[in-house]
Amino acid sequence: LCAIPGRLLPREPPTLVVFRRVARCCACHLRNTATLSAPPSRLAPRRIGCAPNCSISVGSRGHQYMEPQPCRLVYLIRGEDRPGILHAFLAVAAQFPEVQLVDMGMVTISRQAIINVTVACPSGPSLLMKEVLLTAQAMDLHVEFTVLDDADLPAVPAGATGPAEPSARAPVPTPAVDAVEAPLAVCRVVLDSPSASPALVHGLVDVFVRWGCKTRSIQVEEGGYRTMVFRVACPRRVYLADVHVDLQTVCHEHDAEPILRWDDDLAKPKNHSLVVFGLSHVLVPDSIYDILSRTAGREPPELGPTWTAEATDEKMRLQLAALEGLPAEIVRRAAENLEYTPGARLVMASLKRMGFKTALITGSGVGLIAEQVRQDLGLDYALGPDLEVDPHTARLTGRLGGNTWSDWLSEFHKLDMIRLVADREGIALRDVHIVGDYPMSRTALREFGPRIFFNAVRHKHLVKVLHLIGFSHVDIDSIEQRITSSPKALLNRALGPSEPVPPARPENVALVPEGVAGTEPSKQYVVHVFGKHAYENGQLLRILAPLVKYKDTLQIADVAMSRMHSTTCMAVRLSMQEPTLEPLAPLKDVLFAAKCENYDMTFDDCGASAPAPAEYRANWVITLLHRPAIPPPALAAVLRCLLSIGGGITVKGMRRLSQAEYLDALQIRVGLVSREEGWTEGSLREALLQAAQQFGTDIAVQRDDMDTWGRRIVVFDMDSTLIQGEVIDELAKLAGVEEQVKAITAAAMRGEIDFAQSLRQRCALLKGHNAAELFAQVKQGIRFTPGARVLTQTLKQLGFKMAVISGGFVDVARYVRAELGLDYAFANELATDQDGKFTGETTGPLVTPERKRTLLGMIAEVEGCDVEQVVAVGDGANDIPMLTTSGLGVAFCAKPKVRETVRDFQINHHDLSMVLYLLGLSDVAAAQIRGDERRALPMSRL
Numbered sequence: 001l002c003a004i005p006g007r008l009l010p011r012e013p014p015t016l017v018v019f020r021r022v023a024r025c026c027a028c029h030l031r032n033t034a035t036l037s038a039p040p041s042r043l044a045p046r047r048i049g050c051a052p053n054c055s056i057s058v059g060s061r062g063h064q065y066m067e068p069q070p071c072r073l074v075y076l077i078r079g080e081d082r083p084g085i086l087h088a089f090l091a092v093a094a095q096f097p098e099v100q101l102v103d104m105g106m107v108t109i110s111r112q113a114i115i116n117v118t119v120a121c122p123s124g125p126s127l128l129m130k131e132v133l134l135t136a137q138a139m140d141l142h143v144e145f146t147v148l149d150d151a152d153l154p155a156v157p158a159g160a161t162g163p164a165e166p167s168a169r170a171p172v173p174t175p176a177v178d179a180v181e182a183p184l185a186v187c188r189v190v191l192d193s194p195s196a197s198p199a200l201v202h203g204l205v206d207v208f209v210r211w212g213c214k215t216r217s218i219q220v221e222e223g224g225y226r227t228m229v230f231r232v233a234c235p236r237r238v239y240l241a242d243v244h245v246d247l248q249t250v251c252h253e254h255d256a257e258p259i260l261r262w263d264d265d266l267a268k269p270k271n272h273s274l275v276v277f278g279l280s281h282v283l284v285p286d287s288i289y290d291i292l293s294r295t296a297g298r299e300p301p302e303l304g305p306t307w308t309a310e311a312t313d314e315k316m317r318l319q320l321a322a323l324e325g326l327p328a329e330i331v332r333r334a335a336e337n338l339e340y341t342p343g344a345r346l347v348m349a350s351l352k353r354m355g356f357k358t359a360l361i362t363g364s365g366v367g368l369i370a371e372q373v374r375q376d377l378g379l380d381y382a383l384g385p386d387l388e389v390d391p392h393t394a395r396l397t398g399r400l401g402g403n404t405w406s407d408w409l410s411e412f413h414k415l416d417m418i419r420l421v422a423d424r425e426g427i428a429l430r431d432v433h434i435v436g437d438y439p440m441s442r443t444a445l446r447e448f449g450p451r452i453f454f455n456a457v458r459h460k461h462l463v464k465v466l467h468l469i470g471f472s473h474v475d476i477d478s479i480e481q482r483i484t485s486s487p488k489a490l491l492n493r494a495l496g497p498s499e500p501v502p503p504a505r506p507e508n509v510a511l512v513p514e515g516v517a518g519t520e521p522s523k524q525y526v527v528h529v530f531g532k533h534a535y536e537n538g539q540l541l542r543i544l545a546p547l548v549k550y551k552d553t554l555q556i557a558d559v560a561m562s563r564m565h566s567t568t569c570m571a572v573r574l575s576m577q578e579p580t581l582e583p584l585a586p587l588k589d590v591l592f593a594a595k596c597e598n599y600d601m602t603f604d605d606c607g608a609s610a611p612a613p614a615e616y617r618a619n620w621v622i623t624l625l626h627r628p629a630i631p632p633p634a635l636a637a638v639l640r641c642l643l644s645i646g647g648g649i650t651v652k653g654m655r656r657l658s659q660a661e662y663l664d665a666l667q668i669r670v671g672l673v674s675r676e677e678g679w680t681e682g683s684l685r686e687a688l689l690q691a692a693q694q695f696g697t698d699i700a701v702q703r704d705d706m707d708t709w710g711r712r713i714v715v716f717d718m719d720s721t722l723i724q725g726e727v728i729d730e731l732a733k734l735a736g737v738e739e740q741v742k743a744i745t746a747a748a749m750r751g752e753i754d755f756a757q758s759l760r761q762r763c764a765l766l767k768g769h770n771a772a773e774l775f776a777q778v779k780q781g782i783r784f785t786p787g788a789r790v791l792t793q794t795l796k797q798l799g800f801k802m803a804v805i806s807g808g809f810v811d812v813a814r815y816v817r818a819e820l821g822l823d824y825a826f827a828n829e830l831a832t833d834q835d836g837k838f839t840g841e842t843t844g845p846l847v848t849p850e851r852k853r854t855l856l857g858m859i860a861e862v863e864g865c866d867v868e869q870v871v872a873v874g875d876g877a878n879d880i881p882m883l884t885t886s887g888l889g890v891a892f893c894a895k896p897k898v899r900e901t902v903r904d905f906q907i908n909h910h911d912l913s914m915v916l917y918l919l920g921l922s923d924v925a926a927a928q929i930r931g932d933e934r935r936a937l938p939m940s941r942l
Helices: 013-026 028-035 083-092 126-138 200-208 241-250 288-295 309-319 329-336 344-355 367-377 410-426 442-447 464-469 473-484 487-495 539-550 587-594 632-643 679-693 726-734 738-749 756-765 770-778 788-799 812-822 849-862 877-885 894-901 911-918 923-930
Strands: 046-051 052-056 073-080 099-111 112-119 140-149 184-191 216-219 225-231 256-262 276-277 357-361 381-382 387-390 396-400 432-436 451-453 523-533 554-564 567-575 600-605 618-625 649-656 665-673 698-703 713-716 801-809 824-832 840-843 870-874 888-892
Touching: 052 464, 073 083, 073 126, 073 567, 083 112, 083 126, 083 451, 083 632, 099 632, 112 567, 126 140, 126 396, 184 200, 184 241, 184 464, 200 216, 200 225, 200 554, 241 256, 241 451, 256 451, 256 464, 256 726, 276 410, 288 309, 288 329, 288 649, 309 396, 329 367, 344 357, 344 367, 344 464, 344 473, 357 367, 367 381, 381 410, 451 464, 464 473, 464 849, 487 632, 523 877, 539 554, 539 567, 539 587, 567 587, 587 600, 618 679, 618 911, 632 649, 632 665, 665 911, 679 698, 713 849, 726 738, 726 770, 726 801, 738 756, 738 888, 756 840, 770 812, 788 801, 788 812, 788 911, 801 812, 801 849, 812 824, 849 870, 849 877, 870 877, 870 911, 877 888, 877 894, 877 923, 888 911
Parallel strands: 052 140, 276 357, 276 432, 357 381, 432 451, 713 801, 713 870, 801 824, 870 888
Antiparallel strands: 046 052, 073 112, 073 140, 099 112, 099 649, 184 225, 184 256, 216 225, 216 554, 387 396, 523 567, 523 600, 554 567, 618 665, 618 698, 649 665, 824 840
């Protein structure tokens, strides 16, 4: 019976403790007593004790009683979400100095919170379990423990004295995260109505089940178009294009549109992508050929919709033939009076601001009109055929110009053009989005990225494309506000009237589901389904199946699902119209189905309407960094600081960023509901900085909007940032004047003397030495900062432009630019005489602190970005102007004066790749972006 490792309560005989636990087990769940005599499996820890609000699982040594041993403890808390839950349980862990955080996560599902905490317990878990259990009981929460000892954990290399280079650190799996047997894919389903039919949700899950995909999570994005986001684990043999075809069939029956892509673990859509648009019925709401006919005063031929390649080709021939004999001048007139699909300008401006490349490739367009569209909407490319004109009569012949008819009707011709554009921009084919309504072969669908079906007659507003790509309505609102308030937009409005930007929330979105217009829901229920066991494919499908027969009187207003540490929790908000049957009939059916799958179910009666989701005044992302592990007291202090604001701040979720053995990088998403008196954003940031930095933890607080995730340029200092040490010190060492130069350099970095004056003094000491020999030796001895190559390789693949702006010397800066693949290099140039020796002076303008700031702005202007989209990284006093000017200025292992001035964003750990965490990139995302074979997906499946 002694199945519990260590004592649960202090100062009590182990036998008494075990007896009490077994007595509870027998009283509550008699079936469990039969399993106590057998040792639990190593691979599947099982529950052995069941208090009313507690269950315990043990690992491979759980069948033997022993003194407290080092182990890892997983405790999963679930219950009603309320302020202070996270802080309470982290405060418990903070009472034990030896406890280390290994992993942490949190999700909220319709007022229900699921919190997962994994800790390493060197002295055993007993006392910690007791305190966690008491805290859960006091807050009326359910807690589940899983104890894993050394035999259940992967071997950890011994003898490590500190963190290694991130690229060399092997990811260590932890028991707190479910082992995913297949890569994850993301399916976004955009609805035209504010609620979904049960048949739609059931049909989508049915498609996933038929293809062997397991649903891992579901969430709904509010605002604008209602969007359901599914994350599913797909078998390696499955092509997403084939699954997408079946999903599209289901969605089109319910006025919805899907998109399916591999989950790259990015916080926002990958902006190093190409979006290819069609022209007819996409960027313009009608056929170009019909527009030309109407411009000439002729009614176009009546042709029905076509959904096959053969029918589309024949329709184009008929439309072209109808143009025969029309004057060629109508093309110019049509181009000047062209009307665009609602939302087209906003979509193009949004994609351009975020760094996407856009192209118009059409086989039904007209060259002059395509070029006009490119200029009006700001596309990067516009490719299409020209109409043939009779040179004698200046009239259209009803054919395409040249011998391009067969080419432009060939799908492979268009796809070849897309490949050429993608290759020219250095964009992988899996990152190419094709937007249009023309049919595509499965071969093409498998080769390129997500295909977005859009037809202006059916979908009305092009902003739906942004939702499908991955933008939320909050993102679109922030981009729209930034675009309309830009200096260029203000100048255009001052010069004269211009076309208004379409709203981010389309007016055509229905306020009630189709088929129930004019009725009000009589009842709303929130159903919670949860269970802790191995998830089997098809379980979710079978639980939702009973709701399909109530599709005429019931709608799914909201749905969410999550899996954490083998625990599945799902919440469904059901909106019922005047039912003809018993109101509880659907709930009884779901209860029966859930029990058949060994799941528990509860429900809440919300009356005529459920509480509206919280309207957040602002959203923030808090990033915590600490090597080798974030101390529990530091995290508790941060949460206590958020709690002190009262009901104003809500923790919306947590996300682990690193794959190290312990939790050393954590992202917390919070939302501001109501603003307390005397509270400002600056005071919150300052309070969080003080709370974290007293434990040596780096913390960054950023707005959770597209300004934060829309960074496109990174500017680095060189000395002590990209490379270790100072170049001038190395030159001085080789020249034999090391001590004098070091003293001047240190004073300059501390801001004690003028930078220009210090540079002249140091250069004078190098006079008479051979420049080529000294620089060659310095380059051979350069050591890049740990994480520099990982950072630059990842940013390069993401399409960032990178520059080094240094107060050092241009010979070394150009070498660093070549080694790390940077785009720009600016530095001082030492003058030499005719013999190649230093003259002790510089040539050209000095790279002073003010010039660093100027160069940063110039690079942003050349690349078509705002300064807010620039990240600057530096360590010295001469970097302060560019750090404070950029949108994200990171003080990296900085000098004291810099840390005092640049307080908002600091990294005091000697690993440059940690900058990726501030950009919202996890280790998994960075590995996939770099093409790490251990993380990247096989090309045959992309």
